[in-house]
Amino acid sequence: MQERVIEMLRTVYDPEIPVNVYDLGLIYRIELNDDCTELAVDMTLTAPNCPAADFIIEDIHQKLESIHGVGQVFVELVFEPEWTKDMMSEEAKLD
Secondary structure (H helix, E strand, O other): OHHHHHHHHOOOEOOOOOOEOOOOOOEEEEEEOOOOOEEEEEEOOOOOOOOOHHHHHHHHHHHHHOOOOOOEEEEEEOOOOOOOHHHOOHHHHHO
16 A cells, blocks of 8 residues: 555656655655555645645645545645755656
């Protein structure tokens, strides 16, 4: 199930940056309870005042809810630790 969640997160893009939120390093935590009825995701943004924040969070929420077998989805926006370019995957850095 974790792999399906990551796969789905890789379909969510920051509209200002042509890289998905997972490879950007914006996803800090993915936690599923034992029966997959609850999925919790902690994420951040590249900047606290990101104008696309609401769009990105809603896109993540909708896509994760669409995964067969997942119940409730909770997306928590956090700013600790602060995001840096070092959190990006090597592939994202090349993009």
